[in-house]
Amino acid sequence: RKEVEQDPGPFNVPEGATVAFNCTYSNSASQSFFWYRQDCRKEPKLLMSVYSSGNEDGRFTAQLNRASQYISLLIRDSKLSDSATYLCVVNPPGGYNKLIFGAGTRLAVHP
Amino acid sequence: IAGITQAPTSQILAAGRRMTLRCTQDMRHNAMYWYRQDLGLGLRLIHYSNTAGTTGKGEVPDGYSVSRANTDDFPLTLASAVPSQTSVYFCASSDGADRKQFFGPGTRLTVL
Numbered sequence: 001r002k003e004v005e006q007d008p009g010p011f012n013v014p015e016g017a018t019v020a021f022n023c024t025y026s027n028s029a030s031q032s033f034f035w036y037r038q039d040c041r042k043e044p045k046l047l048m049s050v051y052s053s054g055n056e057d058g059r060f061t062a063q064l065n066r067a068s069q070y071i072s073l074l075i076r077d078s079k080l081s082d083s084a085t086y087l088c089v090v091n092p093p094g095g096y097n098k099l100i101f102g103a104g105t106r107l108a109v110h111p
Numbered sequence: 112i113a114g115i116t117q118a119p120t121s122q123i124l125a126a127g128r129r130m131t132l133r134c135t136q137d138m139r140h141n142a143m144y145w146y147r148q149d150l151g152l153g154l155r156l157i158h159y160s161n162t163a164g165t166t167g168k169g170e171v172p173d174g175y176s177v178s179r180a181n182t183d184d185f186p187l188t189l190a191s192a193v194p195s196q197t198s199v200y201f202c203a204s205s206d207g208a209d210r211k212q213f214f215g216p217g218t219r220l221t222v223l
Contacts, residue, residue: 008151032210043201043214044154087153091210097142097161098169099212103153 001026004102006088012108017078021105023088024070032091033064035073037084038104044087047073078109113137115215117202123221124192132187132218134202142205143185144169144212145177147198154201160185192222 006023013019025033033050048055050062050071061074075082088102118133136143141162146154146169156169160179174196176188185204189196199219203212 004153034211041199041217043216045214046211049209049211097144097205097210097212098156098159099210101146101154103151 002102003027003092003100004088004090006086006102006105008103008105010106010108012110013078015078015080015109015111017109018074018076019078019107020072020074021086021088021107022070022072023102023105024068025088025090025100026069027090027092028066028069029093030090031093033062033071034089034091034099035060035062035071036087036089036101038087039084044101047086075107078107080109080111083107083109115202115204115213117200117215117218119218120216121219121221123223124189126192126194126222128192130189130192130220132189132200132202132220134185134187134215135183136185136202136204136215137183138204138206138213139182140204140206140213141182143179144203144205145175145185145187146201146203147171147196148201148217149198157187157200192220194222196220197222 035047036044037047038044054063085104115136145157158177202215205212
């Protein structure tokens with residue numbers, strides 16, 4: 001089993017739609033969680049951290065479910081500019097600064 | 112410069128040749144990393160350095176070496192390139208406190 005698993009997609013949604021991605025992780029003692037965004041042929045960029053209580057940043061909401069070992073990302077009112085690959089990222093125990101990246105979920109927002 | 116720079120942007124290399132990918136950051140971050148990204152596999156850690164003067168092996172270190180002589184620079188060397196090292200290579204850095212990593216623009220390497 002992969003340490004971090006994501007549905008590769010693609011998710012094809014119209015502008016204005018709400019879309020959600022889930023990600024599961026294998027190590028229950030993982031400590032920090034993030035969502036990164038990656039545009040085609042570009043570097044990953046931090047989108048948001050994921051906190052135990054859930055957190056929101058504008059149209060983006062991230063949630064963590066430790067009992068089920070998954071994190072989620074909800075995007076409301078999708079924009080064309082949201083089209084990208086979203087990477088689920090986990091900091092495993094004992095890894096200090098090491099991060100484990102999921103393979104990504106591709107989102108395509110169309111007019 | 113601001114952030115992380117990598118050089119070259121892309122390179123085509125003959126198998127067996129030696130190649131060094133350069134990475135420089137100006138954020139004074141203690142920790143630096145090298146990843147490779149292959150289709151469908153996501154980012155995989157090659158080597159890392161928690162602070163200048165120290166390095167460690169990641170998930171896929173074979174065929175690669177690194178050095179960290181100072182805070183800013185973290186070069187990655189392929190001693191004798193093989194076609195399986197064809198990939199996109201990303202350098203990243205973090206200040207350690209909150210685990211967030213910031214990435215350079217990447218080097219696209221093709222080994223023939």
